[in-house]
Amino acid sequence: MERVLSALVIHDIKNALALLEIDLEQLNHHADIPPEGRHAYHRCIELKNRLVSFLTLYKHEQSGLQPVAVEVSLAEFVEDLVGNSSSAMMSESHHGHPITVRAATERMSPEGGFAQFDENLLELALESAINNAVRYAHHTVEVWFEQSGDKVVFRVADDGVGVGLVDERMQRKTADTSASTGLGLALCKAVADAHGSGAVSLENVQGGGTLFSMTLCNAS
């Protein structure tokens, strides 16, 4: 009974937060919105994303995620992911200058161009990967997919400090950065797990930057 109640309360809070986000989003359309308004909007998005990530991970540990696989156009998916990315929108508030987040169309290797997966779970996972990349990028984050046979790999690359410092930056106990990074990676692993045989990796790229990869097998 207690569990049912807490589940209800937490989902209620999540919905309220999402509605608050929409209120703030609409408020931000006004030309004369003060900087505090924008800041509140971004804080709200971050809070909601963190709560949703946490709830998804919690569900993964308690009862396992049950992905609803639907047919998805990979190019459309990546394009929308990038176009609607809240991390991309908020990048300026971390750096003082905007980070360009782009769908690297030229790097996409389609084979059919469609795959079966839970687009909502994937969006959640990849958005957290983009969020991570945006925090450590200097100028640009690129997102693309590679498809061959049954396998689809989603990649997120940044031009930041590189993987050597990733562990260190994950250890850092400052503010909410480490918490959200740890949460993000765990979430990506959970989502990959839920899709059968999946894998997540973070590696150094020659010439600087990190490359995040998430592989889904049997996604055809």
Added chain:
Amino acid sequence: MSAQGLNVLLGGKPPEMEYVQFHKLSALVIDDISSMRHAIRAQLQSIGMNQVSVATNADEALEKIKTSNFDLILCDYNLNKVSSGQHFLEYLRTEKLLDATSIFVMLTAEAEYSFVANAVEFAPDDYLLKPCSENKLRSRLVRLIDRRAFLMPALLALNERKFEQVIAICDKLLTLSPDERRRMDVLKRKAEAQFVLGQYAEVLETYAQAAATRSDVPWVALGAARAHFELKKYAEVADRAAILIEKHPNYVAAYELLANARLEMDEEEAAYELLQRSSDILPSAKRFRSVAQSAYLLGKLEEAKSNAEAAIRLSNGSMVERSGDYLSLSQAQVDMGDHAAAIQTLEKNARKYGEEGIYGVAKCAILAQAYVASGDKERGSKLMARAVSLMGARKNSFVMTVMGKAALKVGDVALGLKLLTQSVQFSGKSEKRIARHVRKSMLDTGHQDKVEDVIDGGRKRILLLVEEATRLMRSAHFSEAHEKLLSALDIHSENLEALLSAAQLHLLWLKQGGLDAEVLARTKLYLSTLDRLLPSNQKVMNFYRYFNEIVGA
């Protein structure tokens, strides 16, 4: 290849898509939570839509949909406890209230998403997790509207139910080498139009093209299986549906198609189990209703009763409620010997339905059974007479079955057998179901010896009479021949053999016996009945030509 070119090839967003003219589009938002409703409306307005209506429930939405066409309908899945967005969509589609050009998007919360997605025959155009950001909403809508724009000429023709034209437009669209998704959209509409026109072989070809475009798409497999069903290849349907269910264990529509195939294969028990599974996966009044009917035919009265009760509970007070559920429930109660409960169901719980139409007839017939069972034979007979008078000249197979059973129970065997025979004659597409009902009614009332005679709809007796009439006609005994045919038509007023023979007899009669006014009038009547039942039939046309020659027209 340029990035742009590749992008288009991948089915990605071509640049002109940014120019969707949102201000020209209308939308309806259906959600019972006011903050959600208003948030979504604000987002749509911010995207540029000026004509945004809202509704708090399905009934309110229905009123708005009936009076105006919306380009976009955003409907919450979890409308309220009695009707979900899915029920609402099923209702709109089966009642053909939704414009072909309307885009229907189901809004869901995570918890329910897995239950809903792609499990049903009437799938929405898209699912959207709510609430979502304005950007996400916009990009989804842009894609949906872009897909619709490509299909628009075909959708407009669909709206006007010009199916030949739909097919022609689809073929033209296919020559434009659309990307994969658009090609699938077009093939889907083409197959639907061919299906309505009864071109099932062509339907199969279209689905084969779709399967070649993209493999393992559930609606393609289901559509092909459905075409096989119409072609009466039930074993084939069963194989295909079973594979589909194995791959997609929540695909309710596949269970329902398989259940129908099992019914046609006379496997009522298997059908019952399938219907039960589909109502377990996605409970709805409609599904409980089907389970109740199947359970009743199998003599599972407890299950028939509880499923009819579930159907009533789920639909009570909503637009999907059906008076027939009370008939199913009360008939099960009568059969279980609980006549008091049956009387309570019909006279108290279903009071609001009165005695309207077919329902009133069936209600009186079931009440007649209940009162006879309770020992009030007089009241039973009165109710039976009331049922007969309410029935009038209606030819409804289902009601005739209920009435036939009631007549047998009340003790009017002649009327009972006649009604049951007629119910078989007019059963049309539900022939097997009705035959099962009739057989059950006759066994329940101890008339097993006449089952075969009734189940064939009096066909054997009619053919014998037609044969005798033909013999009499050849020896110019026209009146006597006519007597025989009248007896045949008394068994089944629309029996084609008897009607054709009667027309032939009368033409001969006119030719050899002169233009008697009565014979002339009857000839015209038989010819027009035949013309109605067999439009543009060669034989009937020849009869007309012959008739004109005789009367010298």
